[in-house]
Amino acid sequence: MSFLAKYDNAVQRNDSFVCVGLDPDMTKLPEHLLGTPNPMRAFLTDIVAATRDIACAYKPNFAFFGAQGLAGWEALQGTIDAIPQDLPIVLDFKAGDIGNTAEHYAAMAYRQLGVDAVTVNPLMGTDAIAPFLAYQNGCAFLLCLTSNPGSADVLRLNTERGALYEVLAQQAVHWSQTGPCGLVVGATHPDDLSTIRAIAPDLPILLPGIGAQGGEIRTVIQNGLNRNGSGILVNASRSILYASRGADFAEAARQAAETLRQMLNSAREKMRK
């Protein structure tokens, strides 16, 4: 099943735009898990079990696994394997390299780890992206305007063809004729989101930055939805994962994800009226 089919299914079934970001920070894990053989894996397996009927997708963030070496890789693979087959997984990796190398990153994501989509950095241009587009059941989420303050340094530069993030959105529409892709737009830039949605009416948009980074839910929904009232993945990581550090962490995570789901849906309902 393709990424897009899994996403559409999950949005419908769980009535949700919540993407649960999996950023397992060893310094923030519940203490009672620290004695288990692989605390990250134990933690995330419980998080997934507690949110699988609330999420429209999961987004493991490679950095947090990579920082733990072999144990981190095992936790990443174990977590991916614990996510139900019909829920889409976006590997957050920001991959970007020359074609020959990009092929190996695509193989790592799609064949070795078995995810459904991957975040891709478009700085190196077409041939760095093509190996990801070749996976017709996947989806390459291309960085467009990221959630961090520093995004202005480069992504907002004015070019001969408009602001760089606008150029990247245009390019993504062009690249999407070759293979499935989407955009990454920080929820911290809700006003720019309407410009980007106008450039790319049909691309799925991954929106990080809602929870700990403070993005605004209402404007995100208003400006982000496509003409079918869908097409967004609103990611929250820390605000869900670390809602509690006690033995009730999974239940607290479920509550945080459910609250976000309801806030997003309520903003959508208000728009329809």
Added chain:
Amino acid sequence: MSFLAKYDNAVQRNDSFVCVGLDPDMTKLPEHLLGTPNPMRAFLTDIVAATRDIACAYKPNFAFFGAQGLAGWEALQGTIDAIPQDLPIVLDFKAGDIGNTAEHYAAMAYRQLGVDAVTVNPLMGTDAIAPFLAYQNGCAFLLCLTSNPGSADVLRLNTERGALYEVLAQQAVHWSQTGPCGLVVGATHPDDLSTIRAIAPDLPILLPGIGAQGGEIRTVIQNGLNRNGSGILVNASRSILYASRGADFAEAARQAAETLRQMLNSAREKMRK
């Protein structure tokens, strides 16, 4: 010992600007190694032993290890451990993410794997780079103008402050006031290299694209060296690693690295006259 001290030492001792790129492609390894417990690791350990008195640095390319999962991670760690302590290692990862995540990528590179430098994608701006600059003994090689044809798509866009790659070179000079950084410039763009060297006279420049990608040695030396006649790492991967697929692969790799070393040094000598 810092990256820069190791680099300066190695350039002097081995009289070399050759950076040996470690891109272990499972489909190209010598057949007699395929039956060993970890063929990648066996292959690269021999490559390192055969070139350690010729190289000024090693550059493992994460994609090729990542595509092999756990075995790949073990090969990467084993290879890093097999490289002599006084030779610098650049992890080619093209890392780039928001600050909180970038901290974990920096920890993966510098603490978990124990490398001396890392390639970094600057698209996301200052706060995505700062966690790498915080390692004062490391070096963040920032993408400037990459070796691939697609580099023109984005990196050559004209902005309000010049071509994007020029802006990135200027930014790198600015960022280098905070912590050690360098630039990645494809050896396939020797003419642009003089522009970049003029903008960043003191930054080390990593130059991929000489071997399989066809960069020109003479112009690279002419335009790339700093005022001390140093400051470049000329990377070759495939042309060294796969010089032979037979039992003599390590000796053939040594010969290929030695030939490149001599060509670079001979171009430098001609410049001096």
